[in-house]
Amino acid sequence: MFSRRVILISLVALLASLPIRVESRGGSSSHAQMANSQEQQPGGTSTGGSFAPVLDAQKRPITAGGFVDNGPVVFMDVTKKAGLVNWRHKMGTAKKLYILEPDGSGVALLDYDNDGWLDIYLVNGSTYDALAGKTTPPRAALFHNNHDGTFTDVAEKAGVTNDRWGFGAVVGDFDNDGWPDIYVSNFGKNRLYHNNHDGTFTDVAEKAGVALGIWSSGATFGDYDGDGFLDLFVTGYVHYDMNRPPAPGQGSETADYCQFRGAPVMCGPRGLKGERDHLFHNNGNGTFTDVSEKAGVSGPNAYYGLAAVFADLNDDGKPDLAVANDSTPNYLYINKGDGTFEDASAASGYAFNGDGRETASMGIGVGDYLNNGRLDLVNSDFSDDYKVLYRNDGDANFTDVSYEAGIASVTIPFLSWGNGFLDYDNDGWKDIFFANGHIYPIVDDHPWGTSFAQRPLLFHNLKNGKFDLVPATKGTGLAIVIAGRGAAFGDIFNNGKIDVIINNEDSAPTLLRNVNPDKNHWVELKLVGGPKSPRDAVGATVFLTANGLRQRGDVLSGGSYASSNDFRVHFGLGDATSVESVEIHWPSGAKEKISLPSVDRIFTVEEGKGITGELCVSCKSQSAMTTGQHPQAGNSPHRD
Ligand SMILES: [Ca+2]
Numbered sequence: 001m002f003s004r005r006v007i008l009i010s011l012v013a014l015l016a017s018l019p020i021r022v023e024s025r026g027g028s029s030s031h032a033q034m035a036n037s038q039e040q041q042p043g044g045t046s047t048g049g050s051f052a053p054v055l056d057a058q059k060r061p062i063t064a065g066g067f068v069d070n071g072p073v074v075f076m077d078v079t080k081k082a083g084l085v086n087w088r089h090k091m092g093t094a095k096k097l098y099i100l101e102p103d104g105s106g107v108a109l110l111d112y113d114n115d116g117w118l119d120i121y122l123v124n125g126s127t128y129d130a131l132a133g134k135t136t137p138p139r140a141a142l143f144h145n146n147h148d149g150t151f152t153d154v155a156e157k158a159g160v161t162n163d164r165w166g167f168g169a170v171v172g173d174f175d176n177d178g179w180p181d182i183y184v185s186n187f188g189k190n191r192l193y194h195n196n197h198d199g200t201f202t203d204v205a206e207k208a209g210v211a212l213g214i215w216s217s218g219a220t221f222g223d224y225d226g227d228g229f230l231d232l233f234v235t236g237y238v239h240y241d242m243n244r245p246p247a248p249g250q251g252s253e254t255a256d257y258c259q260f261r262g263a264p265v266m267c268g269p270r271g272l273k274g275e276r277d278h279l280f281h282n283n284g285n286g287t288f289t290d291v292s293e294k295a296g297v298s299g300p301n302a303y304y305g306l307a308a309v310f311a312d313l314n315d316d317g318k319p320d321l322a323v324a325n326d327s328t329p330n331y332l333y334i335n336k337g338d339g340t341f342e343d344a345s346a347a348s349g350y351a352f353n354g355d356g357r358e359t360a361s362m363g364i365g366v367g368d369y370l371n372n373g374r375l376d377l378v379n380s381d382f383s384d385d386y387k388v389l390y391r392n393d394g395d396a397n398f399t400d401v402s403y404e405a406g407i408a409s410v411t412i413p414f415l416s417w418g419n420g421f422l423d424y425d426n427d428g429w430k431d432i433f434f435a436n437g438h439i440y441p442i443v444d445d446h447p448w449g450t451s452f453a454q455r456p457l458l459f460h461n462l463k464n465g466k467f468d469l470v471p472a473t474k475g476t477g478l479a480i481v482i483a484g485r486g487a488a489f490g491d492i493f494n495n496g497k498i499d500v501i502i503n504n505e506d507s508a509p510t511l512l513r514n515v516n517p518d519k520n521h522w523v524e525l526k527l528v529g530g531p532k533s534p535r536d537a538v539g540a541t542v543f544l545t546a547n548g549l550r551q552r553g554d555v556l557s558g559g560s561y562a563s564s565n566d567f568r569v570h571f572g573l574g575d576a577t578s579v580e581s582v583e584i585h586w587p588s589g590a591k592e593k594i595s596l597p598s599v600d601r602i603f604t605v606e607e608g609k610g611i612t613g614e615l616c617v618s619c620k621s622q623s624a625m626t627t628g629q630h631p632q633a634g635n636s637p638h639r640d
């Protein structure tokens with residue numbers, strides 16, 4: 001979240017950069033050159049260029065306008081109807097004078113009570129008065145899904161209000177008891193909320209050794225060493241002294257970092273000291289050991305980490321690690337299988353965009369949008385930078401294809417946060433969503449073509465490597481203007497259509513219900529790992545073939561911006577009414593083929609046991625709705 005318009009430094013940057021911007025897309029030699037120079041100067045000079053404002057017919061910035069009267073109806077904003085509108089996010093002051101204030105918080109989707117319906121955990125920020133003990137702190141929300149389209153906030157009763165200056169939330173069943181636990185990243189100590197199976201949680205972060213106490217952002221669970229227990233990676237953002245905050249628009253050697261297009265704004269992150277990242281190995285007994293250094297993922301440059309996700313990017317069965325860094329190169333670590341990782345950030349092409357520039361990365365989406373069996377990555381970033389689609393060309397070699405794919409130019413005015421791949425129309429091809437919103441309130445006072453509150457962006461996959469922006473039809477969820485931050489994707493209403501929940505800065509959240517009128521078929525798999533896999537199957541990969549189309553789905557924890565998505569693997573099937581084959585690669589290494597007897601429902605599949613339950617909301621028979629939604633989420637650990 002760095003001002004791309006740092007005027008003074010830009011003079012040098014612009015001269016050096018303009019020709020490269022135009023010609024170097026996909027050009028590997030200039031890419032490498034830029035990469036080298038920028039690694040030496042991470043404080044640096046990279047900017048996306050200066051862009052003229054894009055206005056709509058009513059002279060509004062395109063980020064807060066561009067609506068059409070008639071067009072597709074994909075999402076409806078059901079926040080109020082769902083009962084989410086009375087909870088408010090709050091972070092610092094409205095003016096956002098210090099970097100602690102504008103980043104906002106994440107959101108996690110999890111079924112905390114194992115009733116088969118996704119619940120929503122929204123992280124809250126805090127205020128200076130609350131930290132000083134003068135006022136009641138803003139509290140996180142845990143919205144229980146009432147199965148009827150409404151939700152009830154049970155955070156107090158559940159003991160997960162956090163009451164700290166919060167940023168991220170990630171889900172993982174770290175103790176393999178069949179009940180999802182929540183890790184909350186804060187400015188200050190973090191929380192590990194252990195699920196007590198009775199609707200309550202207990203914060204065991206201190207006891208488990210994962211509390212830290214710095215400024216943490218997005219985290220991710222993944223079993224990097226294959227011992228069947230989920231390990232935890234936590235990004236570190238900025239080293240921040242609450243008592244000596246850098247004043248806006250000022251500073252000595254860092255003055256240039258406190259301006260945006262010549263106007264004074266909050267300082268940072270450039271010019272500020274970063275924090276290192278942390279990898280915690282799960283000891284299997286409720287405690288973790290910090291192995292960041294040994295594993296080679298501590299990020300000794302202390303870049304400004306905002307989001308992270310474990311995912312098998314080179315298809316060797318071991319989870320690799322992608323880290324989105326703000327205003328500094330991204331990290332991509334390849335899991336070597338011996339407890340350590342190889343830093344492939346630059347070599348993989350993920351550290352920079354195709355112009356060889358470090359971007360202010362906020363979020364990471366992971367998905368196989370080409371249906372070629374490989375996981376691609378899409379990063380959100382600052383306004384005046386295009387959003388970056390990294391195509392996986394095999395063995396974790398990534399190519400920036402944003403321009404060819406059609407997501408580059410249109411995303412430039414937007415400042416994007418929570419993002420991800422989702423197949424919103426169930427045609428079997430993964431689409432892309434961005435939640436957006438600026439960090440500087442002053443952008444609304446200037447004709448810069450961007451706005452503090454922004455509309456979300458949805459791109460439709462055209463099945464040929466290209467995407468089309470879905471128009472923002474008035475009255476629909478794509479024509480809302482919000483200060484979006486964290487976003488999570490999942491089938492919140494169990495009807496096979498992927499919905500989006502967004503945590504907005506200083507306001508109520510937004511629940512976008514997917515009402516796309518397609519009649520396409522679908523299927524979802526809730527995976528349960530066996531004794532040698534994490535119980536929640538994080539790290540599992542599913543290959544499903546229907547109508548001759550082979551799709552890939554992965555169970556991933558984390559990603560987006562400091563958020564966590566539905567663990568159930570979702571497949572749109574187009575007009576296929578049956579599934580030809582399903583192959584599951586479990587984290588244990590076991591590969592299993594199963595056959596699905598029907599579609600348009602959610603199957604529970606347990607490693608080594610096949611289908612153990614199903615849920616079909618649209619089925620007429622009441623019994624089908626209640627048949628074994630859950631394999632026994634037992635009270636005792638499932639391994640010795
Ligand atoms: Ca639930």
Ligand SMILES: [Ca+2]
Pocket residue numbers: 172173174175176177178179180181194195
């Ligand atoms: Ca648990």
Ligand SMILES: [Ca+2]
Pocket residue numbers: 222223224225226227228229230231282
């Ligand atoms: Ca492990």
Ligand SMILES: [Ca+2]
Pocket residue numbers: 422423424425426427428429430431461
């Ligand atoms: Ca699609």
